[in-house]
Each structure stands twice: as C-alpha cells, then as structure tokens.
Amino acid sequence: MINDILKNLSILNVFWFIIDLSLILLGNRLLHWTVNFVSKKKTYPSKNFFNSIVSLLNWITIYAVIFLFLFSFPNRKWMFRPLYSQGGIDVSFFLILIVIMSILFAHKLIKLLTTHVLKPVYKHYNINNGLGYTFNKIIYYTLMIIALGISFKSVGIDLTGLGTIFSVLGIGIGFGMRNIAGNFVCGIIILFERPIEVGEVIQLNEGIGRVENIRLRSTIIRTAKEGTLIIPNQYFIEHIIKNRTGSEMIAEVTVSVEYGVSTEKVDKVLHEAVSKVKGKSEGILNEPNPTIRFVNFRNRTMDFLVEIPVINFEIKEQIESKLRHSIVQSFTEEGIHLAPYEFSQVLLNKLEK
Known part of the structure; x- marks a missing residue:
C-alpha cells in the first residue's frame, strides 16, 4: 500500500x-x-x-x-x-x-x-x-x-442497533455500574435544581472550598489546604451541605488564661493585639467590627473568644495565625500567662448579613 x-x-x-x-x-x-x-x-x-x-x-x-x-x-x-x-x-x-x-x-x-x-x-x-x-x-x-x-x-453506524446493544449490556453491567449511573443522575439533578453553583463557597464536613466545576459525574472543589477535590455528585444529594456563599467568614481564636489575672486587662490587651493584626493585614472586613468576649469559666482557666470577620475562607487561617502571634507577643509584654493546658481552638461561624 x-x-x-x-x-x-x-x-x-x-x-x-x-x-x-x-x-x-x-x-x-x-x-x-x-x-x-x-x-x-x-x-x-x-x-x-x-x-x-x-x-x-x-x-x-x-x-x-x-x-x-x-x-x-x-x-x-x-x-x-x-x-x-x-x-x-x-x-x-x-x-x-x-x-x-x-x-x-x-x-x-x-x-x-x-x-x-x-x-x-x-x-x-x-x-x-x-x-x-x-x-x-x-x-x-x-x-x-x-x-x-x-x-x-x-x-x-446504525444508532438503533447501538441502542439495542447498549440496552442489553446495561442489564448485565447495571449492578456493577449503579454508582456511576447514580452520579450521572445526581449530576443532572444538580445542574437543574442548582443546590450549589459554580463559584459558591460550601462546607464539607470540616473543610471549606469553592465550587470550580460541575460535571455530569463529579464536582470539582478547590480548598485552601487540601487542594483540589473531585467529589462524586451523589455525595451532594445524600449529605447535608452548608452553603457559605453570601456570608462573611469569621476567624475565631479561643484564648485561655489563668485565674488571678484582671479580666479587664486581658480584654484590653486582646483589643490591642487585634488592632495590630488589623493594621498590618489585608482581607479583614471593616464592618462588622471585631469582637472580644469573656465566654466561659473552667476549672483552671478563664476563656476569651476573639472574632474577626474576613472576606473569604482562603484568608481565614492566615488571619488566625497572625492573631495568635500577636496575642502571644502582647501577653508576654504585659506579663499575662496563658493557661498551662492551653485550650485554643479555631472555629468557623457564619455571620448573616
């Protein structure tokens, strides 16, 4: 040839x-x-x-x-x-x-x-x-x-003949591919009902990400820490998904101090620490203002909660890290000691507009 x-x-x-x-x-x-x-x-x-x-x-x-x-x-x-x-x-x-x-x-x-x-x-x-x-x-x-x-x-190629062949094959492999078929059906449901949309911020378990792409079988979610996640569409139909779009993110740090320290002094020092972070960082909202609350008595500690509204989930953890550094520095300068068994946790709340 x-x-x-x-x-x-x-x-x-x-x-x-x-x-x-x-x-x-x-x-x-x-x-x-x-x-x-x-x-x-x-x-x-x-x-x-x-x-x-x-x-x-x-x-x-x-x-x-x-x-x-x-x-x-x-x-x-x-x-x-x-x-x-x-x-x-x-x-x-x-x-x-x-x-x-x-x-x-x-x-x-x-x-x-x-x-x-x-x-x-x-x-x-x-x-x-x-x-x-x-x-x-x-x-x-x-x-x-x-x-x-x-x-x-x-x-x-006769499409009618192909349809007959696929229908026969579908009976044989239907049970083995039921999850894939379910994801396709769920993808169509998501596209029409639009419980989530491209560009929205959603919460999955403890993680938060932005919807990048909705395909027939799976949805692409971009997160700040885990990178890109490929999630089967069936997950969004069978589980509770929190939609964070339209709400500010709240960076929260809980600080525990020992008894014997003036609570008013702690409150003042925390405000100073927040002011330092706010003056040097981008991504912090002007409204509403950051809040500091005395939230709990424990056996050995008094707990204060610091809340700062930020623009999105990508910046949230950076602000929390800077806030912790600022709090430690301010406490050291003022002679305030954190509790021996520090109870410090980062939470994520939704602040309704």
Missing part, C-alpha cells in the same frame, strides 16, 4: 508541497497578527475571546496542513477506496478522517459559543452565573450528541 501511495511522487510535488505549506503557515501568522492587533484596540470582547479565536485558527491551520499532506500525493485513490460498506454507504479512510475532524471541530466551536457568544446574552438578560452554567452544559451535551449522531450515520 505504501508503494501505491508513493508511486509517481516527484521532486516537483515535494516542491509545491513546501510552497503551499509555507503559504498556509504565513497566512496563520498574518491572522494571528491581525487578531492581536484588534485585541489591543478593543476592550470588548474580552481577551479570552481573542485567545479562543487564535486557538480556532490554529485548529483550522492543522486541518489545512493535514489535507495538504494527503492531497500532495499524485496517487490519491487509496484514500477513497472503500474499507467496508454499511447501510449502503461505502466507508473510506477519507470519510473516517472527515468524521473525526468534524467531531473535534464541533467540540471547539461549541466551547467558543458557550464561553464567549452566550455569556453577553446571559449578562444582558440578568441570568446569574449558576443558571448560565447550566444552560451551557445542556447546550454543549445536546449539540455534541447531535454531532456524534450525524457522524455515526455518515459512516454507516
């Missing part, structure tokens, strides 16, 4: 291939320059839109190079020679290549549509990010299913 492909290939063919390839690459660079020039002059659309256009141009260039390479051979009959016949369609290598490239190109175009074309529409009609994200997912999966269906039909 290779001999048939290379048959009658001459130096002239190679020469024209190099010339055509150079023209394609030159055209690609000119289009890149044009897009970059326009992006610097325009503030809208966004820079990401122009980056997507550049990416799309690169895909078109790759496709052009592939076709140029294939059609540079004098003998091109091998591309159109039927590999098999299905449903009255003669399927060749060229047809299979067109189908694969069409699916990939459809994926790229749909991503461009949902990311940059529909986003201004959502903004114009005051559609929030969560609902817009749901619409984008529905549009993406719907159009990709249509593209795949058309592609399969083009190569003679």
Whole structure:
C-alpha cells in the first residue's frame, strides 16, 4: 500500500508541497497578527475571546496542513477506496478522517459559543452565573450528541442497533455500574435544581472550598489546604451541605488564661493585639467590627473568644495565625500567662448579613 501511495511522487510535488505549506503557515501568522492587533484596540470582547479565536485558527491551520499532506500525493485513490460498506454507504479512510475532524471541530466551536457568544446574552438578560452554567452544559451535551449522531450515520453506524446493544449490556453491567449511573443522575439533578453553583463557597464536613466545576459525574472543589477535590455528585444529594456563599467568614481564636489575672486587662490587651493584626493585614472586613468576649469559666482557666470577620475562607487561617502571634507577643509584654493546658481552638461561624 505504501508503494501505491508513493508511486509517481516527484521532486516537483515535494516542491509545491513546501510552497503551499509555507503559504498556509504565513497566512496563520498574518491572522494571528491581525487578531492581536484588534485585541489591543478593543476592550470588548474580552481577551479570552481573542485567545479562543487564535486557538480556532490554529485548529483550522492543522486541518489545512493535514489535507495538504494527503492531497500532495499524485496517487490519491487509496484514500477513497472503500474499507467496508454499511447501510449502503461505502466507508473510506477519507470519510473516517472527515468524521473525526468534524467531531473535534464541533467540540471547539461549541466551547467558543458557550464561553464567549452566550455569556453577553446571559449578562444582558440578568441570568446569574449558576443558571448560565447550566444552560451551557445542556447546550454543549445536546449539540455534541447531535454531532456524534450525524457522524455515526455518515459512516454507516446504525444508532438503533447501538441502542439495542447498549440496552442489553446495561442489564448485565447495571449492578456493577449503579454508582456511576447514580452520579450521572445526581449530576443532572444538580445542574437543574442548582443546590450549589459554580463559584459558591460550601462546607464539607470540616473543610471549606469553592465550587470550580460541575460535571455530569463529579464536582470539582478547590480548598485552601487540601487542594483540589473531585467529589462524586451523589455525595451532594445524600449529605447535608452548608452553603457559605453570601456570608462573611469569621476567624475565631479561643484564648485561655489563668485565674488571678484582671479580666479587664486581658480584654484590653486582646483589643490591642487585634488592632495590630488589623493594621498590618489585608482581607479583614471593616464592618462588622471585631469582637472580644469573656465566654466561659473552667476549672483552671478563664476563656476569651476573639472574632474577626474576613472576606473569604482562603484568608481565614492566615488571619488566625497572625492573631495568635500577636496575642502571644502582647501577653508576654504585659506579663499575662496563658493557661498551662492551653485550650485554643479555631472555629468557623457564619455571620448573616
């Protein structure tokens, strides 16, 4: 077969291939320059839109190079020679290549549509990010299913037959894949009911994170300490999830001191420690003001609770650490001793607006 492909290939063919390839690459660079020039002059659309256009141009260039390479051979009959016949369609290598490239190109175009074309529409009609994200997912999966269906039909694959095969296989493997199927169903429920949305801050057990992406099988959560978590969607349907969005985070430190120390002095020193942290740190809210409370008597200690409102969960633990350093320094300067068995814990509360 290779001999048939290379048959009658001459130096002239190679020469024209190099010339055509150079023209394609030159055209690609000119289009890149044009897009970059326009992006610097325009503030809208966004820079990401122009980056997507550049990416799309690169895909078109790759496709052009592939076709140029294939059609540079004098003998091109091998591309159109039927590999098999299905449903009255003669399927060749060229047809299979067109189908694969069409699916990939459809994926790229749909991503461009949902990311940059529909986003201004959502903004114009005051559609929030969560609902817009749901619409984008529905549009993406719907159009990709249509593209795949058309592609399969083009190569003679009977979708009715595939449906029958999958239904039979589904009975056999249904029990083994019930968890995966459950996660898919829960993913659809989350997209439509929207108990959580992309960008929201949620609490899982003792951890807090921000929703990065909601996929059909799993949801991506970014946390400050554990990094990125991939959580099956079924978890969000079966467990209680605390939504922290719309609420400030409270950095809390409980400080225990020995009996015999003036409580008013402790209160004053804690206020000074808080003022030092607030003056040197970013991410602390101006309203409401930090609070210091005498919260409990214990067998050997008196407990004070320091609360500072912060902007988000990412900054919360940093503020708590700085607050502890400041408290220890201020107590040392004033001769106040922490309890021998220090009872210091970090809590997370929700402060309703």
